[in-house]
Amino acid sequence: MVHQQRSQGRLSQSSDTKDRGGRGDRGDRDAIVALLAPRLVHFAGVARTEHVTRAAQEMQVPQSTLSRSMVRLEQDLGVELFARRGRTVSLTPAGRTFLTSVERALAEVERAADEVRADADPATGxxxxxxxxxxxxxxxxxxxxxxxxxxxxxxxxxxxxxxxxxxxxxxxxxxxxxxxxxxxxxxxxxxxxxxxQKLRLVVPADHRLASRRRIRLAEAAEDTFVTLEPGYGLRRITDDLCQEAGFKPRVAFEGEEAETLRGLVAAGLGVALLPPPAVARPGVVELTVTAPRAVRxxxxxxxxxxxxxxxxxxxxxxxxxxxxxxxxx
Structure with missing residues (x-):
């Protein structure tokens, strides 16, 4: 538990701030992290060596800086992490508990750093x-x-x-x-x-226009359409092309995937404006639209x-x- 009084008010927060938009808990967490994070590597080094001078040499920081960092860390937490005997230190029970979580956190940071470096690698990113x-x-x-x-x-x-x-x-x-x-x-x-990409009017194989190769979109004004849902780019293009052709499409079914729409057309449930398929689908005929210019x-x-x-x-x-x-x- 964070002892706010011993950190001289640095972690304290007014009740008004906590009440505004439910941001109090996050503000507390951010303040704690900002205070503790720079000192965690120092803590882990001292805990590993149990000797301030040796830890300072290994981490290449002044011994006085390391000592002050440990004192401030204990003040911020409100807990004694070390039992001191001159330059030699040993972890208290609270220190051992804290070290377990600190080592796990530092290992996760190291793993994340390795991951982002790997993702940015020119050859293997x-x-x-x-x-x-x-x-x-x-x-x-x-x-x-x-x-x-x-x-x-x-x-x-x-x-x-x-x-x-x-x-x-x-x-x-x-x-x-x-x-x-x-x-x-x-x-x-x-x-x-x-x-x-050219769009085609896809009609059922037994449709009245199926014997044609080229049509004007206005010739499908009386047909029922199957389309993608609103918000999809192809739906917007379909609506715009039909409007340009002089009509608003009557939509019977809305889907999320073009090949599903082709299946609905094959089942005789409507016609659709779609890009060419990767593989021809039986039961439908794909007609070139001559007007308006049907592309995406x-x-x-x-x-x-x-x-x-x-x-x-x-x-x-x-x-x-x-x-x-x-x-x-």
Whole structure:
């Protein structure tokens, strides 16, 4: 337990502050950590050697600095950690209890430092990469295969999601880069257009338009649509294209994945505007839309001002080099 009086008020906090927004506990914790953290390595060194002079030599700090650090640590905790006999010290029961947790905490910090250094390693580091579900079957595997030809040991953490969710992960620091559509325009992000993908009107095999190869989208104005849920980029594009064609789509089913929508179309439950499939699906016909121009732009985005590790920088450069040839022909 932290003894606040002996730390001369440095850990104390008014009841008003504790009551505002429930931040009192966090404020106490932050204050304790700020006070104790710089002294934990010193404590562990003295506890290991049980000799202040020897610990000071090993850690290459002045003996007086080390002695003051231990005294202040005990004052901040309000607990005696050492029994002193000249320059020789031994842990009290409280000191032994504290040492167990301190060693565990320092080991976790060391593990975390090793992990972030490994992730930043130019040859073996990690890239957190997000992409749309519709790019997972063919496009992204092809990109990773091509990139790893020159960077065979770079590791990837892959996240499939819809556009807005990936942008939030970028902002939260959970992703380094993402392939998304539409290409975002936001002040906190940097985005570069890489390619565009034609969208097709997918209809059931027995649909009245199934014998056609090319249609105007307005010809489907009376059909029921199956679409992705609101918030998905492809849903926004579908709504915009239908509006440009002069109608608002009547939506019967909303899903989260393009191939599920193809299954709904095959079952005769509606029509859909979708990018080409990786593998042709039976039961549907995919029609070229001549008007309006039915495409979606694919771009790469990252957080503005966010420093890149070497593997992230290499993969970003690789993606930008694929402008105009990102997608299969």
């Amino acid at each position: 990690k890239v957190a990469f997000g992409f749309l579900h519709t790019m997972g079957a063919e496009t992204v595997p092809g990109l990773l295969h091509a990139f790893r030809a020159d960077h065979p040991r770079v590791r990837f953490s892959l996240v499939q999601n819809y556009g807005e969710a990936m942008l939030e992960k970028l902002r939260a620091g959970e992703l380094d880069l993402c392939l998304t559509s539409p290409v975002p325009d936001a002040p906190d992000l940097v985005a570069r257009r890489l390619d565009e 732009e694919i771009g790469v985005a990252w957080l503005d001002g966010h420093p890149d590790t070497a593997p992230v920088a290499a993969f970003k450069k690789f993606l930008l080099s694929r402008r105009g040839s990102l997608l299969p022909a």
